[in-house]
Structure formats: structure tokens, C-alpha cells
Amino acid sequence: MDFTKRMGLPFIICAPSGTGKTTLIQKLCQEFPFSFSISCTTRAPRVGEIDGKDYYFLTKEQFEEKKDNGDFAEWACVHDNYYGTPLKPLQEQLDAGHDLLFDIDVQGAAQLSLSLPNAQFIFIHPPSLQVLEERLVNRCTDTPETIAKRLKNAHAEINASHWFDAWIVNNDLNEAYDALRSFYISCTLSPRLHKNLISTLLSQ
């Protein structure tokens, strides 16, 4: 038996829009062999997004049917659209010992904290709300109304982030990434993920 084999780690990253979360997640997936939890959403695909890779794009009716069937590990309404994490792939990936990366909002993370005891929750903070606003304006993808809504959500999410396992302030991307990868590596050492190690070692 391979006693180095461990359980998969659910690694859940939350951050307000414009904090650099997507870039940090991409870097983490390039360096480590994560599986990524592909969410379902009712929002329209953005340019370049691929169904089944970035999201599963569903109608509101399709989403509600899945929700009522209990097909989601968590779901939430974010910026007026529904988002949910499919339950079956999540269980399959973790059972297979794969570390699973989630990009979800704070409401969804709070739900997963009740059902995934081994999960680690990371919140990425902006250096300030002013910098966040500048980043949202400079990326030129949102209307002023959407930016105002995202800033209001950012305020609420930051205010609700006290229970997370780790906070990272993304002032400098390289420093933020170093902190994130170091935290991930330390999480993989948790005895909770290596449940069989002691019994296997001592029975040899």
C-alpha cells in the first residue's frame, strides 16, 4: 500500500471582483496538478468562455431543476445570476485523492464549510477599496452601474470574511502568489488528509 497517498484537499478561494483572483488561480493551476470545480451558472458566457470549461451555462429553468434535485453542493445568487457547484464531480475528485480548487463567492463558501470539514478557505483582499474601484474601471468590462454593484458586494464580502483560514492582500501579484502557494503547500501536510499514514506505518 502507498502510505503517502492522501485524501484530496478542497481549496476554496474567494475574493471580490477585481482583486486578481482569476490570475492567482490560473498561476496555481499551472504550477500544481489541481482539478478545478466547474460551476453551473445562469449568466451569459463572456467572450472567449467555453461551456464545460469555464462554466456550464444553464437557463434559469435548468438551474432550478438541478437545485431542486439536490445536484448542487452549494449554490448562491451573485450579481443577479445563479451559480452552483455540482456535487457529483466534487465527490468523485476528492475520493480519487485529487486536490480541488474552487472559485466561488462567500455565501457558497459558507455553505461548503458545513459539508467539507477538510476544506481550506482563502480570502483575497484588495489593498484598498479605492484601488479596487480603479482596477474595475480600468478593465473596461463593466458599466458604471455594474461597477457600483460590484463595489457594494465587495464591501459586504470583506465584512463577512472574518471566518476564513487565510487572508491574502493582493497589493503585489508576485508576493500574493508566493503567499498563496506557500499556504497551499502547508495545507497538504495536514494529518487530516493523511488519515491512514500512522496505522500503515505501524503495521509494517
Ligand code: 5GP
Ligand atoms: P463571474 O460571473 O465574474 O465569473 O463570477 C461572479 C462571482 O460568482 C465570483 O465571485 C465567483 O467566485 C462566483 N461564483 C462562481 N461560481 C460559483 C459557484 O459555483 N458558487 C458560488 N456560490 N459562487 C460562484
